Amino acid sequence: MDDVRVGVFICHCGTNIGGFLDVLRLVDYTQSLPNVACAKDNKYTCSDAGLTEIKNAIAEKKLDRVVVASCTPRTHEPLFRSTCKEAGLNPYLFQFVNIRDQCSWVHMQEREKATEKAKALIKMGVARAALLEPLEETEVEVTPCAMVIGGGITGMTCALSLAKRDFEVKLVEKEERLGGTLNSLYRLYPTQDEASKLIQAKAEDLQKNPKVEVLTSSEVKEVKGFVGNYDVTVKHGENDRLLKAGVIIVATGAEALKPTSMYSYNGENIISQMELEQRLEKGKLNANKVVMIQCVGSRNEERAYCSKVCCLTALKNAMLIKEADSNAQVFVLYRDIVAQGTQYEDYYGKARETGITFIKYSPERKPVVEKGSVRVYDELLNEELTIPYDLVVLSTPMISHHDSAILAQKLKVPVDKNGFFLEAHVKLRPVDFATDGIYVCGCAHWPADISESISQAYAAASRASIPLSVGHVKTEPLTPVVNEDECTGCSLCELTCSFQAIRVEETEKGRKAKVIAASCKGCGACGAGCPHKAITMQHFTDEQLLAQIISLGEVKP
Amino acid sequence: MTPQEGFSPDIIGFLCNWCSYAGADLAGVSRFQYPPNVRIIRVMCSARVDPAIVLEAFVRGLDGIMVLGCHLGDCHYLTGNYYTEKRVKTVKSVLESVGLSPERLLIDWVSASEGERFAALVKEFTETIRELGALGKEANCDIQQLKTRLAAAKETLTRDRIRWLVGRERELTEDKNVFGERVTQEEFDQLMFQTIEKEFEKRKILISIGDDALSIKEIARKMEASPGKVLRNIVSLEHDGLVSVVGIEGNSPKYRRVRG
Numbered sequence: 126m127d128d129v130r131v132g133v134f135i136c137h138c139g140t141n142i143g144g145f146l147d148v149l150r151l152v153d154y155t156q157s158l159p160n161v162a163c164a165k166d167n168k169y170t171c172s173d174a175g176l177t178e179i180k181n182a183i184a185e186k187k188l189d190r191v192v193v194a195s196c197t198p199r200t201h202e203p204l205f206r207s208t209c210k211e212a213g214l215n216p217y218l219f220q221f222v223n224i225r226d227q228c229s230w231v232h233m234q235e236r237e238k239a240t241e242k243a244k245a246l247i248k249m250g251v252a253r254a255a256l257l258e259p260l261e262e263t264e265v266e267v268t269p270c271a272m273v274i275g276g277g278i279t280g281m282t283c284a285l286s287l288a289k290r291d292f293e294v295k296l297v298e299k300e301e302r303l304g305g306t307l308n309s310l311y312r313l314y315p316t317q318d319e320a321s322k323l324i325q326a327k328a329e330d331l332q333k334n335p336k337v338e339v340l341t342s343s344e345v346k347e348v349k350g351f352v353g354n355y356d357v358t359v360k361h362g363e364n365d366r367l368l369k370a371g372v373i374i375v376a377t378g379a380e381a382l383k384p385t386s387m388y389s390y391n392g393e394n395i396i397s398q399m400e401l402e403q404r405l406e407k408g409k410l411n412a413n414k415v416v417m418i419q420c421v422g423s424r425n426e427e428r429a430y431c432s433k434v435c436c437l438t439a440l441k442n443a444m445l446i447k448e449a450d451s452n453a454q455v456f457v458l459y460r461d462i463v464a465q466g467t468q469y470e471d472y473y474g475k476a477r478e479t480g481i482t483f484i485k486y487s488p489e490r491k492p493v494v495e496k497g498s499v500r501v502y503d504e505l506l507n508e509e510l511t512i513p514y515d516l517v518v519l520s521t522p523m524i525s526h527h528d529s530a531i532l533a534q535k536l537k538v539p540v541d542k543n544g545f546f547l548e549a550h551v552k553l554r555p556v557d558f559a560t561d562g563i564y565v566c567g568c569a570h571w572p573a574d575i576s577e578s579i580s581q582a583y584a585a586a587s588r589a590s591i592p593l594s595v596g597h598v599k600t601e602p603l604t605p606v607v608n609e610d611e612c613t614g615c616s617l618c619e620l621t622c623s624f625q626a627i628r629v630e631e632t633e634k635g636r637k638a639k640v641i642a643a644s645c646k647g648c649g650a651c652g653a654g655c656p657h658k659a660i661t662m663q664h665f666t667d668e669q670l671l672a673q674i675i676s677l678g679e680v681k682p
Numbered sequence: 683m684t685p686q687e688g689f690s691p692d693i694i695g696f697l698c699n700w701c702s703y704a705g706a707d708l709a710g711v712s713r714f715q716y717p718p719n720v721r722i723i724r725v726m727c728s729a730r731v732d733p734a735i736v737l738e739a740f741v742r743g744l745d746g747i748m749v750l751g752c753h754l755g756d757c758h759y760l761t762g763n764y765y766t767e768k769r770v771k772t773v774k775s776v777l778e779s780v781g782l783s784p785e786r787l788l789i790d791w792v793s794a795s796e797g798e799r800f801a802a803l804v805k806e807f808t809e810t811i812r813e814l815g816a817l818g819k820e821a822n823c824d825i826q827q828l829k830t831r832l833a834a835a836k837e838t839l840t841r842d843r844i845r846w847l848v849g850r851e852r853e854l855t856e857d858k859n860v861f862g863e864r865v866t867q868e869e870f871d872q873l874m875f876q877t878i879e880k881e882f883e884k885r886k887i888l889i890s891i892g893d894d895a896l897s898i899k900e901i902a903r904k905m906e907a908s909p910g911k912v913l914r915n916i917v918s919l920e921h922d923g924l925v926s927v928v929g930i931e932g933n934s935p936k937y938r939r940v941r942g
Contacts, residue, residue, distance in 0.1 A: 228710075230711070230713055231710050231715055232716075235718055649726060650762050653732040653765075654845060654848065656842035657842055658734075658840065674694065677692065
C-alpha cells in the first residue's frame with residue numbers, strides 16, 4: 126500500500142462549497158495525508174476543464190487512485206468513474222467524498238467546524254481509496270428463450286409478442302386448453318365481441334408460429350437459476366421436462382370469488398356473474414326480473430380492494446339481457462359505479478339509457494335477499510324498496526389464483542397481502558419483479574380487464590426482450606467473495622440473501638457457499654452476518670470500512 | 683447527567699445508499715442545518731454494517747454511532763433492514779454488558795424524501811451523546827478496564843455462536859421450525875442475553891490473562907469480578923480448549939491461554 130498514489134480533487138462548486146468551507150486549507154491539509162501524490166482545487170471539478178485535469182494528473186503524476194471531494198456520488202460518481210476509465214484507470218479505483226450536500230450546505234454558519242469536518246471526511250476517503258481494488262464487470266450469456274407461465278389472453282398475447290420478435294417461447298398452461306378465464310366468458314365489454322372468437326384467433330396465431338411451443342396440461346414444478354439462465358422443470362402428467370429460459374413471465378391470471386354462503390347463493394336462481402355469463406351464452410336465461418348486487422365479497426374488511434371489472438361486467442350483462450328482451454326488468458344495486466375513462470363513461474351512459482334501474486346502497490345497510498324479492502335501502506331516495514326477482518346475480522371480485530403463493534415460492538418472488546404478485550415498484554417498474562429476468566402481467570398482478578391485460582402483456586414482453594436481445598447481462602462487481610477455507614457451509618448466507626445469489630453446494634472441500642454473481646444485487650448482508658466471517662464484500666470490504674473508522678479515530682483530539 | 687463542558691462528540695453515521703444517504707443529500711439540497719459532528723460512511727445497504735464493525739468504532743473512541751436504513755418494507759434489497767434491526771439490537775445488548783448506554787447506538791429509518799427528518803435525527807442524536815458525555819463516562823471504570831471490556835465486546839460479536847443466533851432470529855421467532863414450533867420473542871431474547879453474557883465474560887477473562895499465567899483470584903482482581911464467576915467461566919474455557927493449567931502455586935492453579 127506504500128506505493129499507492131492518490132490524487133485528490135477538491136471542488137469549490139462555484140460558491141456552493143467554496144463559500145462555506147476553506148477549500149485552500151483543505152488542499153494544504155490533504156497534501157499532508159499519507160499516499161497523496163497530488164491535491165488540487167477546481168472551480169468545478171465536473172466541468173470539462175476539471176475532468177481534463179483529472180485525466181492529465183492520472184498520466185503525469187502516475188496516479189492509481191482518484192478521490193473527488195465535491196457534491197454527491199448519487200449524481201456524479203458515474204461521471205468521475207468514466208473519466209478514470211477514459212484515462213486508463215479502473216473505475217472502481219475512484220472514491221467520492223461528499224463535502225457539499227452533507228457538509229457545506231448543512232453547516233452554512235459554521236465555517237471553521239465545517240472545514241474541520243471536511244478534513245475528516247477527506248482523510249477517511251483517502252484512507253479508503255488506498256485500499257480500493259480494481260474490479261471488472263462480468264458478462265453472462267442469456268438463453269434466447271422466454272417462458273410464459275399461463276395461457277390466458279395475457280399469456281398468449283405476451284408469448285405472441287415475443288415470438289414476433291423472433292425469440293423462442295415456451296407457453297406453459299395448466300389446463301387442457303388455452304384461454305384461461307375467457308373460456309368462461311360470453312361477450313366482452315365495451316365492444317360486445319364474443320370471448321371465444323378472441324381466444325380462437327390468438328390460439329390459431331400461436332399454433333401457426335413456429336417460435337412458440339405450447340405446453341398444455343403442464344405445470345411449473347421447480348425453478349432454478351438466475352436472469353439469463355433459468356432452469357425450469359415442467360411437469361406434464363407423469364413426465365418432467367427440463368426447459369432452459371433466459372426470462373420468465375408470470376401471466377397466471379386470477380379467479381372469480383365464488384359467493385358461497387353470501388346472499389343465499391344457491392347456483393340456481395341466486396348465481397354469480399360468472400354463472401350468468403354461461404347462461405347468456407347458452408341463451409337459457411328464463412328470467413324476466415333480474416337483480417344484480419355489486420361488491421359482493423369485496424371492499425370489505427376481508428378484501429378491501431375494488432376489483433374494478435365487476436361494475437362494467439354487470440353493465441354489459443344487464444345490457445345483454447335488455448337487448449334480448451326489452452321488457453325484462455334489470456336492477457343493479459351498487460355502492461359506486463366504477464367506470465373510469467371516456468369509453469367506459471359512455472358505456473355506463475348507454476346502459477342507463479336502456480332502462481336499467483340503478484339503486485345505490487351503503488355497506489352499512491346491505492341488500493337482503495329474501496324468497497322472491499330483494500329488500501334494499503335506496504341511499505338516494507332514502508327509502509326501503511322491495512324488488513321481486515326471478516334471478517339474483519352476485520358480482521364478486523377477482524381473487525388471486527389459489528396456486529399463486531406456491532408459484533411465488535418456486536420463483537422466489539413476493540405476493541401482496543391479497544395473494545397477488547407484487548411488482549418491483551408500483552409506479553416505476555410496474556411489470557418487473559425485483560428479481561431480474563422475471564416479469565408479471567395481467568390479473569396475476571391485480572384485477573385487470575382485457576385491454577389492460579393486453580397492454581401489460583405487451584409491456585412485459587417488451588421488458589423481457591431487453592436481456593433477450595442484448596444477449597448478455599452485465600453484472601456490477603459489487604459481489605461477495607467466499608473464503609472457502611473459513612466457510613463451514615452453515616448456509617446462513619443462503620437464508621439471509623433475498624435474491625438466491627449465494628448457495629451452499631457440495632464441493633471437493635465439503636459444503637461451501639457459492640456466489641451467483643449474476644443474481645447478486647450487492648447489498649453485503651451475507652458477509653456482515655457470516656458466523657465465520659468467511660465472506661468478503663468487494664468494494665465494501667471490512668478493511669475499507671475500518672480504514673474510514675480508524676482514520677476518524679485518529680483525528681480525535 | 684450534566685453535559686461535559688466543551689464536549690463535542692464524534693459520531694459516525696452508516697447510511698444506506700438508497701434511502702438514508704439520499705435523505706441526507708436532500709437535507710443539504712433543502713439547506714436544513716444540523717450539527718457538524720456526524721461523519722457519514724456510505725454503504726449500499728444498512729445490512730452491510732457488521733456488528734463487529736460497530737464495536738470497532740467504539741473501540742476507536744467514537745462517542746456515538748447512527749445506523750440508518752430504508753423504512754421497514756422499503757428496503758432496496760427487500761429484507762436487508764430487517765437483519766440490520768436484529769444486529770443492532772444485539773450490539774446494544776453487548777454495549778449494556780460493557781456498561782455503556784445503548785443510546786450511544788441509534789438505529790432508525792430515513793427515506794429519500796425525509797431530508798428534514800434526517801436533520802432532526804442528527805440534531806437529536808448529537809444532543810443525546812453530548813449529554814451522555816465522552817465514551818465510557820457512564821461505565822464508572824478506568825480507561826484500561828473500559829478498553830478490556832470493549833475488546834471483549836468486539837470479540838464477542840465475532841463469535842460464530844452469537845452471529846449464528848443473530849442471523850437466525852427472524853426465522854426462529856417468525857417462522858415455525860421443522861417440528862411446527864415457534865420460539866417466542868421472549869424466549870429468544872432470554873437465550874440471546876445469556877449467550878452474550880457468557881461469551882462476553884469468557885472473552886474478558888482471556889483478554890485479562892493476556893500472555894500471563896494467572897490464578898483465578900488474580901484474574902478476578904484484574905477484572906473487578908467475583909472469583910466464583912471467573913471459576914465457572916474458566917472451567918468452560920478449559921473445556922473449549924482455550925485455556926490450560928500450566929502450574930500450581932500454593933493451592934491455586936495458574937491458567938494460561940492456549941494460542942493458535
